[in-house]
Amino acid sequence: NFSYCQCPECSKVIAEEGTPAGPIIRFVNQVAAHFPDKIISTLAYEYSRQAPKITKPASNVQIMLCTIELSRSKPIEEDPSSRSFLKDIEDWGKISNHIYLWDYTVNFSHHISPFPNQHTLQPNIQFFSKNGAHEHFQQSNTDIGHEFSELKSYLISRLLWNPNVNADSVKNEFLTGYYKAAAPFIRNYIDRLEGEIISSGEGLDIYGSPVGHASTFLSEKNTQYYTECFNNAENAVKDDLQLLQRVKTARLPLEYALMEIGKNDMFGPRGWYTESNGKFILRQDMRNMLEDFNTTCIKNGVKSVNEAGLTPADYYKATLRFIDVQVDDNLAFRKKVTASPMPNPRYSNGDPSVLTNGVQGASDYKVHWLGWENTDFELTLDLEKVCTPKEILIGSLYDPKSWILHPHKVTCQVSIDGKTYRDAGTVEIEGNQQKEDVTHSFRFDQNLGKVRFVKFKVEGTHTLPSWHPSEGGLSWVFLDEIVVR
Numbered sequence: 269n270f271s272y273c274q275c276p277e278c279s280k281v282i283a284e285e286g287t288p289a290g291p292i293i294r295f296v297n298q299v300a301a302h303f304p305d306k307i308i309s310t311l312a313y314e315y316s317r318q319a320p321k322i323t324k325p326a327s328n329v330q331i332m333l334c335t336i337e338l339s340r341s342k343p344i345e346e347d348p349s350s351r352s353f354l355k356d357i358e359d360w361g362k363i364s365n366h367i368y369l370w371d372y373t374v375n376f377s378h379h380i381s382p383f384p385n386q387h388t389l390q391p392n393i394q395f396f397s398k399n400g401a402h403e404h405f406q407q408s409n410t411d412i413g414h415e416f417s418e419l420k421s422y423l424i425s426r427l428l429w430n431p432n433v434n435a436d437s438v439k440n441e442f443l444t445g446y447y448k449a450a451a452p453f454i455r456n457y458i459d460r461l462e463g464e465i466i467s468s469g470e471g472l473d474i475y476g477s478p479v480g481h482a483s484t485f486l487s488e489k490n491t492q493y494y495t496e497c498f499n500n501a502e503n504a505v506k507d508d509l510q511l512l513q514r515v516k517t518a519r520l521p522l523e524y525a526l527m528e529i530g531k532n533d534m535f536g537p538r539g540w541y542t543e544s545n546g547k548f549i550l551r552q553d554m555r556n557m558l559e560d561f562n563t564t565c566i567k568n569g570v571k572s573v574n575e576a577g578l579t580p581a582d583y584y585k586a587t588l589r590f591i592d593v594q595v596d597d598n599l600a601f602r603k604k605v606t607a608s609p610m611p612n613p614r615y616s617n618g619d620p621s622v623l624t625n626g627v628q629g630a631s632d633y634k635v636h637w638l639g640w641e642n643t644d645f646e647l648t649l650d651l652e653k654v655c656t657p658k659e660i661l662i663g664s665l666y667d668p669k670s671w672i673l674h675p676h677k678v679t680c681q682v683s684i685d686g687k688t689y690r691d692a693g694t695v696e697i698e699g700n701q702q703k704e705d706v707t708h709s710f711r712f713d714q715n716l717g718k719v720r721f722v723k724f725k726v727e728g729t730h731t732l733p734s735w736h737p738s739e740g741g742l743s744w745v746f747l748d749e750i751v752v753r
Contacts, residue, residue: 343391413570586631629748
């Protein structure tokens with residue numbers, strides 16, 4: 269983050285050196301002086317990426333220079349948005365003979381998702397080497413099921429041994445050896461992906477969602493082509509169970525992208541549901557895709573979907589919950605909700621209508637969830653007419669790695685006129701929430717009577733508890749669908 273020390277002493281050094289790296293290098297140099305036979309490593313990362321003007325790193329100080337902010341769709345040297353990094357690596361090269369390059373070539377939020385950056389690997393490694401970075405940490409896909417983890421590990425390894433090797437030949441060598449008869453179809457898929465992102469000129473973020481590319485390299489036309497590539501690839505090796513599973517594992521990212529795009533367009537042309545005569549009908553092809561995704565993950569030992577450790581089993585369960593739309597017999601469906609204070613606009617545009625769109629939030633807090641940080645808040649639902657419901661529900665999310673905890677307490681109140689409310693119950697989450705389910709449903713089914721207006725008073729935890737690595741940091745509450753039956 270950018271929360272570096274700004275005390276008077278540090279601020280003075282920062283002003284002299286022109287960068288927050290100044291105090292760091294001066295300190296690390298002092299440490300290095302005590303251990304002349306050791307290499308002392310320090311990060312040039314985000315706020316400390318810019319080299320100091322005055323102080324040079326000692327000869328036994330290693331600068332671990334990081335590329336975390338950069339786009340992955342273009343070679344760094346050719347990308348106008350990377351100009352500041354070009355200057356930084358050049359400046360560090362002038363004052364240090366020991367640069368360790370930490371590069372990121374993977375989507376951390378969506379390990380199992382198309383991430384067309386293979387065309388950037390060689391020019392980037394050549395660029396780093398040319399600028400004196402001869403030691404590398406190429407943080408890439410490493411686990412089964414992560415997008416082309418085997419191919420990328422092989423290709424990067426070969427490039428690190430020889431940055432000038434023929435990367436295209438290396439790629440073909442691996443694909444032919446690993447996928448056999450399916451190789452040409454897998455290659456067609458890779459080439460189309462990369463060609464599409466190159467022609468679009470868009471960026472590629474190491475935390476980006478496939479939904480952000482739904483109109484470009486993951487457009488409906490392109491994904492139809494990719495689907496045909498994998499259909500042909502599976503058919504080419506259908507009689508070899510090992511090869512077939514390799515192809516099906518390579519297909520996981522495409523299935524994942526289609527399912528995530530479908531979640532964002534739930535009732536639209538690429539969504540999970542079709543609408544007929546006012547009824548919403550689950551698309552069987554999408555349901556079958558989820559089952560195929562889950563089965564392939566089980567058969568091949570896929571352990572994680574993202575950096576936060578979401579397992580395929582939890583993703584499967586969360587997706588089943590997500591596609592279990594709350595439309596039929598849901599009196600709250602598409603009814604107006606007001607919030608005080610309003611949710612953060614970064615998530616689902618801060619639009620309270622997300623709470624009554626019939627769609628329950630996914631395992632990813634960025635999909636169909638509303639978030640509030642370090643505050644209590646109220647939600648008020650207008651059912652538009654008086655009714656006699658049997659139950660009222662509202663859901664919450666638990667993602668402690670993202671600083672999201674369940675609410676400490678939710679109180680439900682009901683009213684006929686919107687002025688005089690009566691209590692319908694309070695539900696608390698007991699304990700310190702060290703281990704909770706990913707989602708929780710707060711249910712109220714007592715003392716409801718006649719109702720038109722429903723009010724939820726939500727009390728958050730406000731700060732992270734003692735067991736959390738960031739104890740004392742500001743915690744979030746994320747809520748999803750309100751259901752009234």
